[in-house]
Amino acid sequence: MKNYLRYIFAAILFSSASLAQSLSPLKASGTSITDGKNPVILKGCNLGNWFIMETWMMHLYDEKIRDQYMFELTLENRFGPYEKNRLMDIFRANWITPRDFEIIKSFDMNCVRLPFYYQLLEDDSAPMRLKPDAFKWLDYAIDTAEKNGIYTILCLHGAAGAQSNMGHCGREDYNKFWSDPVYLKRTCWLWRQIAKKYKTRAAVAGFDLLNEPWGAPMQKQIQAYDAMYKAIRQVNSEQIIFIQGHESIKELGRPEDHNWQNIAYSLHRYPGIFDGGPPTRENQARFLKTYLPEINNEAKDLNVPFLMGEFNVLYTSAGGAEMMRRHFDHYEKYNWPATMWAYKIMTIPDEQRRGFWEMVTNKHRLPEIDLRTASLAEIENYLKSFACEYTIYEDLKNYLTQKxxxxxxxxxxxxxxxxxxxxxxxxxTNWTASEISTAIPGGQKVYSDSRIDLYACGADIYLSNDQFRFIWQKLSGDCEISATLDELTFTHMFAKAGIMIRADLADDSVFSLFAVRPAGELEFICRHNKGEKVKTDGHLGHDFPDINLRLVRKGNTIESFHSKDQEPWQKFMTADLPKLPNDIYVGIFCLSHDNSQLAKSSFKNINILTTHSQLSEP
Incomplete structure (x- = not known):
């Protein structure tokens, strides 16, 4: 394997040597990014899951392996550090190969954003000391991109200590970056090494300081940004520094007020997915025609370039590939660089899909794996399978390349x-309704015991305390509940309605639920211990109406199933809840994720089975 990797790196370095500096250095000038003379429009994608894992992108769903930290720890505990590092190199050598940059170029793109994990360069066992081969993978990516006329933006997606509770920063529910000053010190040191290394590389358009650092208030984020900015500028004034806002870019303030130069501001926006409105063409039009001019005015007022660092339309119902073209067209109109999320995602071939995150996916089904029990050879084969034959999102390619x-x-x-x-x-009659810590009382339209329209408020079921309206029956022992959802009005992208099995009616109870969000996405959520933060897993789900949900309790185990219309059940996630008592509350629920209004959800075919003889097989 080492010889194979050396061959790859040597070939890339040799073939790209003659192309060094073939891309012009870029600078921030006013509200544009320029090559010193003319504006340069960067149009591209994110190479997610390459240098920092997001396990859903690999179609790896394991309750105990939810991030890169647990992925690597599992390998190291089983096989030792040497084999863990070797397996990670195999993964990186196969997730993205030189052909991928050629495909990206064929989409008429000239830029990739490279999310990376700090441990690519530095180990916790030797902080502020570069690994012997620290830059081999970034060098490989930058060289291969440059060979294809593609700029790179290096993005620290996962900092030492983790900058939020999200798994995409490398370690879920850690978020110690903000509470321990040593992590900011290490991050400043790391950026200084990177900035020094790539100071003369024109192919590196810039440095994106910290991805979605939502673990602290904005003022603390700005202080961290300023420290990282100063660390880079000690050794490098050449590359653009990208600084990310949250709600808006104006919250970052004017660059000159911080004495920041050669910078650009950035946001991530997913209208109809994680940002306001349902996944419809009308909502996309509202975003493009109303929201983008607001950002443009802010950028003009601040006199700073703007990067749309992540975005996607995703859903076919929202316009799909055509709407993605409209996004890129609007960003180009404003002279904004833009990098869609994401380039590559693993899926189940021939599965009915409602939308596309990716530009490419696997053409054939990949081997299934349990990292906790598979042999070393099986895991190696699994990681090599990512260099597979692709299905290319041809509609997107056609829209992005047509003139x-x-x-x-x-x-x-x-x-x-x-x-x-x-x-x-x-x-x-046979149900009881409870408001769990809601701000506005809800209600219901009852057609029968099995068909109910539920109106509900409630902030969410996500952290350690829940707010929702619950219609329930009290049961004992093993049971199952199933229901069909025909509608959930859009009050917020994280509004929810579905079925639930709950230990009690306290707002911090142990529970498991299976829910649908307004865009039709599915969420399986559980709380293992009273008062702790929940665990959640998602699925693109189905279009309304006739979304079928099912939860089955067998002892301490809860299994979830879903289907559309009359299709057979598909098993989704399983949770073990040892703290779930024998006597439980089972029913339907709804919440609006907005305490100023109610969401309406329409349930039918509500059915509860309570005895071993009644419990059905999926």
């Missing part, structure tokens, strides 16, 4: 008025 302008989007209609009072509160 003909698209017809203008129609103006979107105004959004619907919010529901602030439940229009119904029918009496329940």
């Amino acid at each position: 003909q302008a698209l017809a203008p989007l129609a103006d979107p209609p105004p959004p619907p008025k919010p529901i602030t009072k439940a229009p119904f509160n029918d009496r329940l």
Whole structure:
């Protein structure tokens, strides 16, 4: 394997040597990024999951391996540090290869954002000391990109200590970057090494300081940004520094107020997915025609370039590939660089899909794996399988490469008025309704015991305390509940409705639920211990109506299943809840994720089975 990797690196270095400096150095000038004379429009994608893992992108769903930290720890505990490092090199050599940069170029792209984990360069066992081969993978990526006329933006996606609780920063639920000053010190040191290394590389467009650092207030983020900026500028004034806002870029302040030069501001926006509005063409039009001009005005006021660092339309219902072209067109109109998320994701071939995160995916089914039990050879084969034959998202490629302008989007209609009072509160017969810490009382329209429209408020079921409306029956022992959801009105992208098995009616109870969000995404959520933060897993789900959900309790185990219309059940996630008592609360629930209004959810085919003889097989 070492010889194979040496061959790859040597070949790339040799073939790219003659192309060194073939890309012009870029600078921030006013609100544009320029080559010193003219604006340069960077149009590209994110090479996610290459230098920092997001296990969902590998189609790896394991409750105990949810991030790169646990992925590597599992390998190291089983095989030792040498084999762990060798396996990680095999993974990186196969997730992205030289052909991928050729494919990216064929989409008429000229830029890749490279998310990376600090441990690519530095070990916790030897802080502030570069690994002997620290830069081999970044060198490989930059050289291969440059060979294809592609700029790179280096993004620290996972800092030492973890800058949020999210798994995509390398270690879920850690978030110690902000509480221990040593982690900022290490991060400044690391950026100084990177900036010194690539000072003369024109192919490196810039340094994206910290991805989605949502583990601290903005003022503390700005202080950290300033420290990292100064560390880089001690050794490098050449490359652009990208600094990310959260709600807006104006919260970062004017660059001159911080004495920042040669910088650009950035946001990540996913309208209809993680940002406002449902996954519809009308909502995309509202985003492009209303929200983007606001960002443009902010950038002009601040006199700073703007990068749309991550975005995606995802859903076919929202316009799919055509709408992605419209996004890129709008960003180009404003002279903004833009990098979509993401280039490559592993999926189940021939599975009915509602949308596309990716430009490429696997054409054939990949081997399934349990990293905790598979042999070394099986894991090695699994990691090599990522260099597979692709299915290319040809619709997206065609839209991004065609020269003909698209017809203008129609103006979107105004959004619907919010529901602030439940229009119904029918009496329940075999059910009981409970408000769990909600701000506005909800209600229900009851057609029968198995068909109910539920109106509900509630902030969320996500952290350590829940807010929702619950219609339940009290049961004992093994059981299952199933229901079909026909509608969930959009109050917020994280509104939810679904089925639940719960230990008690306290807002911090042990529970497991299976929910649908307004865009049709599925969420399996559980709390293992009273008062702790929940664990959650997602799925792209189905289009409304007729989304079927099912939870089965067998002892301490909860299994989840889903389907569409009359299709057979598909098993999703399983949770072990040893703290779940024999007597439980089982039912349907809804929450709006907005305490100023109610969401409406429409349930039918609500069914509960309670005895071993009744429990059905999936």
